[in-house]
Amino acid sequence: MMLPTRTPEKSYHSLEELHQRKEELAAQIRQDNDRFGTLWKSVFSATKDGTKGEMIANIVSHSVTAIDAFLLVRKLMKNYGFLFGRKRK
Numbered sequence: 001m002m003l004p005t006r007t008p009e010k011s012y013h014s015l016e017e018l019h020q021r022k023e024e025l026a027a028q029i030r031q032d033n034d035r036f037g038t039l040w041k042s043v044f045s046a047t048k049d050g051t052k053g054e055m056i057a058n059i060v061s062h063s064v065t066a067i068d069a070f071l072l073v074r075k076l077m078k079n080y081g082f083l084f085g086r087k088r089k
Contacts, residue, residue: 012018077084 010021012021
């Protein structure tokens with residue numbers, strides 16, 4: 001199965017048209033790069049907890065998630081540990 005090839009959308013008849021299209025694409029790439037940069041920073045930026053109640057709620061939420069992950073791994077290792085090199089009892 002071959003992937004479809006992309007055909008040019010427009011044919012260019014002069015070097016000036018080609019340079020104009022190149023500038024349009026460069027501007028679009030810069031705009032997309034700025035947008036992705038902003039989104040990337042928002043994903044990894046630290047959130048500021050406003051009050052002590054929010055901070056405690058955040059700590060409890062993270063603790064519950066960590067405990068849940070630990071219990072899941074423990075259960076998987078108990079049932080499917082032989083896949084990871086542990087012998088079955």
